[in-house]
Amino acid sequence: xxxxxxxxxxxxxxxxxxxxxxxxxxxxxxxxxxxxxxxxxxxxxxxxxxxxxxxxxxxxxxxxxxxxxxxxxxxxxxxxxxxxxxxxxxxxxxxxxxxxxxxxxxxxxxx
Amino acid sequence: xxxxxxxxxxxxxxxxxxxxxxxxxxxxxxxxxxxxxxxxxxxxxxxxxxxxxxxxxxxxxxxxxxxxxxxxxxxxxxxxxxxxxxxxxxxxxxxxxxxxxxxxxxxxxxxxxxxxxxxxxxxxxxxxxxxxxxxxxxxx
Numbered sequence: 001x002x003x004x005x006x007x008x009x010x011x012x013x014x015x016x017x018x019x020x021x022x023x024x025x026x027x028x029x030x031x032x033x034x035x036x037x038x039x040x041x042x043x044x045x046x047x048x049x050x051x052x053x054x055x056x057x058x059x060x061x062x063x064x065x066x067x068x069x070x071x072x073x074x075x076x077x078x079x080x081x082x083x084x085x086x087x088x089x090x091x092x093x094x095x096x097x098x099x100x101x102x103x104x105x106x107x108x109x110x111x
Numbered sequence: 112x113x114x115x116x117x118x119x120x121x122x123x124x125x126x127x128x129x130x131x132x133x134x135x136x137x138x139x140x141x142x143x144x145x146x147x148x149x150x151x152x153x154x155x156x157x158x159x160x161x162x163x164x165x166x167x168x169x170x171x172x173x174x175x176x177x178x179x180x181x182x183x184x185x186x187x188x189x190x191x192x193x194x195x196x197x198x199x200x201x202x203x204x205x206x207x208x209x210x211x212x213x214x215x216x217x218x219x220x221x222x223x224x225x226x227x228x229x230x231x232x233x234x235x236x237x238x239x240x241x242x243x244x245x246x247x248x249x250x251x
Binding site: 020022023024053055056057059060061063064067084087088091092093094096097 | 126127129130133152155158159162163166169170213215216217218219221222224225228
């Protein structure tokens with residue numbers, strides 16, 4: 001999975017540069033987030049602007065990151081969801097779990 | 112009434128083919144001339160249920176065995192669209208899986224539930240040679 005990571009004020013911004021997040025590539029994001037947690041970086045924003053499709057494995061990877069960040073008193077937030085990706089969070093009711101922001105600036109300001 | 116259109120494809124037991132099969136489902140949605148609903152939404156849903164069913168067959172039923180394969184059949188008429196995904200595993204109890212409700216913090220367990228939410232009829236038939244997950248969407 002192609003991930004573009006940048007840091008700003010102890011917050012790691014991860015842009016998922018893939019059209020699809022599915023069972024083929026979502027494990028990569030999960031592993032990368034676990035590495036960040038091991039490095040003590042527990043405040044993450046996942047930018048999903050390039051993701052057109054997400055399945056249950058993609059959602060599961062984000063839930064894993066959310067749980068691990070929360071367990072370390074950090075947080076994982078989402079931004080820039082395309083409408084059909086957003087509909088998946090609503091279908092599975094995960095929009096009640098994640099903080100979802102329209103753009104990156106709003107997500108950054110929320111920390 | 113137009114003739115039923117059917118596509119059959121067999122793919123190696125590898126998740127890298129999920130996108131290919133999902134996109135075939137999307138293309139089928141756009142080719143349904145008599146469908147009056149939200150075509151873009153149907154395309155996304157077919158992509159999704161194909162991806163979920165194929166991933167289930169590859170990773171769970173076929174246990175990621177590279178020597179196995181998965182056969183997918185998509186057929187459509189004016190009335191319905193039927194997706195069949197054939198695996199070579201031991202089979203599973205789909206009704207029991209459907210009853211398990213994934214909790215907010217669960218990382219897995221949503222795939223089969225998504226299929227049940229988006230399709231009108233779902234059944235899993237166990238056979239000696241191949242099992243089949245059959246998912247039907249009524250179109251009009």
